[in-house]
Amino acid sequence: VISHAARLVVRLHGVLLRCYPRSFRDDFGAEMRAVFAKAAVEAATEAAGRGWGPLAGLVWRELRDWPGAVVQAHWRALREGAAMDGTMETAVGSSGRSSGPEDEYAPVPWRVALLAGLPHALVALTGRAMGVAGAYGLLSWGSSALEIVLGVVLVVSTAAAMAVAWRRGWPRWSASWFVYVFAVVALPLGIALARWELPLGSWQLGVLLPGGYARLVVPFLLAMMVVVVGLRNRLKALLMVVPLVLLLWEPVLEFTWYPARTFVGLLAWLAAAMTAILIARAGSVRKGVWMVLGLSVLVGVTYTTARTGYARFPADAPAHYHLPPTALDWWNLLAPGVLASAVLILEPLLMRRLAVLGRRGGRMGRRGLRLSLAGLVLLLAADLTASWWTPSGLAVVRLVGGYEAASSLWFTLPAALGGLLSLAGAGILAAAGRGGWMRHEMARLLLVFVLTVVPIAVALPLTSGFWDLRTFPRIWGYVVGVPWLGAGIWLVTRRCGGWASRAAA
Amino acid sequence: VVEQVPLREATFLIMLSLAGEPKHGYAIMQDVEALSEGRVRLSTGTLYGALKRLLDDGWIRRTDDEADATGPGRPRKVYTLTRLGRRVVEAEVERLRDLVAVARLRTAEGEL
Numbered sequence: 001v002i003s004h005a006a007r008l009v010v011r012l013h014g015v016l017l018r019c020y021p022r023s024f025r026d027d028f029g030a031e032m033r034a035v036f037a038k039a040a041v042e043a044a045t046e047a048a049g050r051g052w053g054p055l056a057g058l059v060w061r062e063l064r065d066w067p068g069a070v071v072q073a074h075w076r077a078l079r080e081g082a083a084m085d086g087t088m089e090t091a092v093g094s095s096g097r098s099s100g101p102e103d104e105y106a107p108v109p110w111r112v113a114l115l116a117g118l119p120h121a122l123v124a125l126t127g128r129a130m131g132v133a134g135a136y137g138l139l140s141w142g143s144s145a146l147e148i149v150l151g152v153v154l155v156v157s158t159a160a161a162m163a164v165a166w167r168r169g170w171p172r173w174s175a176s177w178f179v180y181v182f183a184v185v186a187l188p189l190g191i192a193l194a195r196w197e198l199p200l201g202s203w204q205l206g207v208l209l210p211g212g213y214a215r216l217v218v219p220f221l222l223a224m225m226v227v228v229v230g231l232r233n234r235l236k237a238l239l240m241v242v243p244l245v246l247l248l249w250e251p252v253l254e255f256t257w258y259p260a261r262t263f264v265g266l267l268a269w270l271a272a273a274m275t276a277i278l279i280a281r282a283g284s285v286r287k288g289v290w291m292v293l294g295l296s297v298l299v300g301v302t303y304t305t306a307r308t309g310y311a312r313f314p315a316d317a318p319a320h321y322h323l324p325p326t327a328l329d330w331w332n333l334l335a336p337g338v339l340a341s342a343v344l345i346l347e348p349l350l351m352r353r354l355a356v357l358g359r360r361g362g363r364m365g366r367r368g369l370r371l372s373l374a375g376l377v378l379l380l381a382a383d384l385t386a387s388w389w390t391p392s393g394l395a396v397v398r399l400v401g402g403y404e405a406a407s408s409l410w411f412t413l414p415a416a417l418g419g420l421l422s423l424a425g426a427g428i429l430a431a432a433g434r435g436g437w438m439r440h441e442m443a444r445l446l447l448v449f450v451l452t453v454v455p456i457a458v459a460l461p462l463t464s465g466f467w468d469l470r471t472f473p474r475i476w477g478y479v480v481g482v483p484w485l486g487a488g489i490w491l492v493t494r495r496c497g498g499w500a501s502r503a504a505a
Numbered sequence: 506v507v508e509q510v511p512l513r514e515a516t517f518l519i520m521l522s523l524a525g526e527p528k529h530g531y532a533i534m535q536d537v538e539a540l541s542e543g544r545v546r547l548s549t550g551t552l553y554g555a556l557k558r559l560l561d562d563g564w565i566r567r568t569d570d571e572a573d574a575t576g577p578g579r580p581r582k583v584y585t586l587t588r589l590g591r592r593v594v595e596a597e598v599e600r601l602r603d604l605v606a607v608a609r610l611r612t613a614e615g616e617l
Binding site: 013024027028031032034035036038039057061062064065066068069070072073076 | 554
């Protein structure tokens with residue numbers, strides 16, 4: 001019986017070992033298994049004379065120390081991953097790294113790349129395709145039934161995908177599922193908060209809690225995820241932002257004729273699936289940047305065309321909403337969205353460059369880097385919040401005095417503050433730099449420039465709001481936004497790749 | 506090196522265990538238990554988490570066990586204290602010695 005028990009605890013130990021990071025298991029897994037097996041045999045031998053005490057003690061020690069050891073191992077793996085140079089696909093990455101230029105990974109087979117497009121295809125085929133069928137009377141299900149089907153499909157497939165990804169050491173395609181994992185975890189709490197009615201006087205916590213959760217906590221956590229993934233692996237960051245780009249565009253479809261809305265939504269999610277497959281297959285950050293930017297422009301053009309061509313405003317909307325749309329309306333919907341999504345696509349990739357420089361700048365450089373990273377998270381969170389802002393949001397904001405001005409401030413101020421923090425961090429980092437190599441300094445200056453104009457590029461177009469299209473001049477947004485976009489693309493694609501990494505070296 | 510001390514007890518005992526001769530994981534585990542008179546009993550998670558930190562810091566080195574190299578399968582790994590690691594252990598021993606000296610002095614003063 002005791003030898004059976006010993007075998008059982010060795011198996012249990014094997015299961016516990018799976019919770020350590022892949023890199024740690026690769027290094028120490030076999031040794032840990034052998035050491036524990038030896039200890040278990042010895043404890044079982046002792047147990048034959050002294051009862052179950054030694055074996056129970058061994059199991060108790062392992063179980064007691066296991067959570068702390070696993071957390072510490074993951075924390076170290078995360079730090080090591082963030083500290084690794086951009087030439088590597090890290091421990092959470094896949095195998096098959098190439099020895100080519102920075103961020104060029106070995107292509108993966110099509111059947112593996114398909115897994116990267118699967119979650120977006122599922123959204124297209126469950127939610128959107130059924131929505132189209134419903135809009136044309138081919139399906140009699142209501143929207144709530146569609147949401148339930150979509151929810152069940154996503155939860156089950158996400159759980160299955162993550163189980164496979166975990167066993168295979170978080171390969172490249174798993175990054176496409178990160179946002180869905182987050183949604184599966186975050187949505188139940190959001191729904192619970194929305195249904196939790198708290199009659200707590202004028203503070204209206206029943207409104208504040210779900211509003212704050214959806215518009216502050218969720219965007220903040222998403223922004224953190226994008227930045228952390230971007231620091232570790234730029235290809236994965238690109239795969240991760242694909243669904244976020246589509247979500248950024250989603251509000252443009254508000255007040256659009258329902259069948260047109262569901263149809264273009266279906267096309268967009270299918271395009272997202274195709275983009276993710278191509279990025280995973282190609283394994284090139286340079287190509288991936290162009291693909292995601294292309295997807296954003298494609299979705300933006302489709303959505304804005306649907307919105308301007310098939311607008312359906314409520315009868316009580318301001319009179320100018322009902323005027324026939326002009327080419328300027330179309331452009332004013334498209335351009336801010338392109339800029340906002342470009343921030344999400346490019347900034348985490350740019351941060352990787354800054355991180356390389358920051359680690360070479362000593363303690364001061366690392367402080368500057370941390371400040372810059374914090375600013376970037378704030379900026380991205382504000383960017384995501386801005387896209388999802390609706391006037392029915394936080395009660396306290398509505399009390400400030402008119403929701404339009406207050407709601408604009410709500411995301412403009414954090415965006416500007418985040419940009420300034422990033423700028424300050426980059427400045428500290430530049431000041432901490434050692435060595436006077438001209439090109440090295442120029443790389444820093446360019447990064448500082450990019451981070452300087454970001455808050456303006458993002459905040460100005462978005463401040464003018466999506467819903468009041470004719471009253472605000474947006475030219476200044478474009479004057480700074482377009483050069484920023486050009487500089488950002490230049491920095492993260494090939495020309496900068498070799499140049500900046502030489503400079504950083 | 507002085508900045509690296511004080512060490513955690515488990516870390517100190519692991520390094521002390523390696524001060525005499527190179528050891529593999531199981532031997533370290535047993536030696537730590539013996540050194541602490543049964544008070545500190547390491548789990549595999551704690552032991553290998555500490556070994557990884559010590560390897561990363563360059564205080565120990567990991568090599569194949571030459572005695573085990575001729576057998577079937579992969580050779581066992583043995584851990585050896587590096588020169589830097591030895592200096593850290595010596596600094597910790599020095600710190601503890603000073604502490605004990607002060608403690609003896611104070612307790613002796615109390616008895617007078």
